[in-house]
Amino acid sequence: RHFEIEDLIRSGTLNRALANRLEDYLLQRRNLLISGGTGSGKTSLLTALGKFIPPDERILLIEDTAEIQLAHENLVRFEARREQNGTPAVSIRDLLKAALRHRPDRILLGEIRSGEAFDLLQLLNTGHSGTISTIHASSARQGLSRFASCVLQSGVEIPYRAIKTNIADSLNVVVQIERRPGRRFISEVLEINNYDPDADLFDFCAIYVAPREPA
Numbered sequence: 001r002h003f004e005i006e007d008l009i010r011s012g013t014l015n016r017a018l019a020n021r022l023e024d025y026l027l028q029r030r031n032l033l034i035s036g037g038t039g040s041g042k043t044s045l046l047t048a049l050g051k052f053i054p055p056d057e058r059i060l061l062i063e064d065t066a067e068i069q070l071a072h073e074n075l076v077r078f079e080a081r082r083e084q085n086g087t088p089a090v091s092i093r094d095l096l097k098a099a100l101r102h103r104p105d106r107i108l109l110g111e112i113r114s115g116e117a118f119d120l121l122q123l124l125n126t127g128h129s130g131t132i133s134t135i136h137a138s139s140a141r142q143g144l145s146r147f148a149s150c151v152l153q154s155g156v157e158i159p160y161r162a163i164k165t166n167i168a169d170s171l172n173v174v175v176q177i178e179r180r181p182g183r184r185f186i187s188e189v190l191e192i193n194n195y196d197p198d199a200d201l202f203d204f205c206a207i208y209v210a211p212r213e214p215a
Contacts, residue, residue, distance in 0.1 A: 062110065
C-alpha cells in the first residue's frame with residue numbers, strides 16, 4: 001500500500017505539527033533513523049516520509065525484499081538477492097557499496113540488520129545527506145546502541161566509542177515508533193547533538209515525547 005502522511009495522521013500515528021517537523025527535517029536533508037519493534041509501522045512511516053522528498057531528487061531505495069511501495073518519479077530500486085542456480089548472491093552491503101555509482105540524491109535503506117550499518121555510516125561520513133533508514137529496537141536510545149552493534153558485526157576493527165562518535169556526527173534524528181493494542185504511534189523524536197566518549201553517553205534534544213497513556 002502507498003502510505004501517505006495523511007493516513008498516519010488520521011490513524012493517530014502522529015499529529016500535524018509533528019508531520020510538519022519531520023517534513024522540515026527531510027527538506028533540510030537531515031539523516032533520519034526510524035526505530036521500532038516488529039509490526040510497529042517502521043516501513044509505513046518510511047514510505048510516508050519518502051513522499052516529502054522533492055520529485056526532482058533521485059532516490060535509491062535499498063531493501064532485502066521489496067516491501068516499500070514508494071511512488072516517486074525518480075526512484076531506483078535495489079533488492080538483495082540470494083545465490084540461486086549459479087547466480088551469485090548480492091547483499092545489502094554490496095548494494096550500499098555500489099550506491100554512489102548511481103549518483104543518488106537520497107538513499108533509503110529498508111532495514112539495518114547487521115554489518116551494512118558500517119557501509120551506511122561510511123556513506124553518511126562522506127557527506128551523503130537526507131537518508132532514511134530503519135532499525136529494530138524498543139527505544140530511540142536502544143536504536144542507536146543497536147546501530148553501533150551492527151557496525152561491529154561488519155568485521156571492521158573500530159573501537160566501540162569511535163563508532164558511536166561517528167554515529168553522532170552522521171545521524172541527526174531518531175524517530176521511535178511503537179505499537180499498542182489497536183494503534184501505532186510515534187512515541188519520541190530525538191535530535192542527536194553529540195556523543196561523550198568518557199561518559200559513553202549520547203547527548204540528545206527531545207523534540208517530541210508522546211503524552212503518557214492513562215494507567
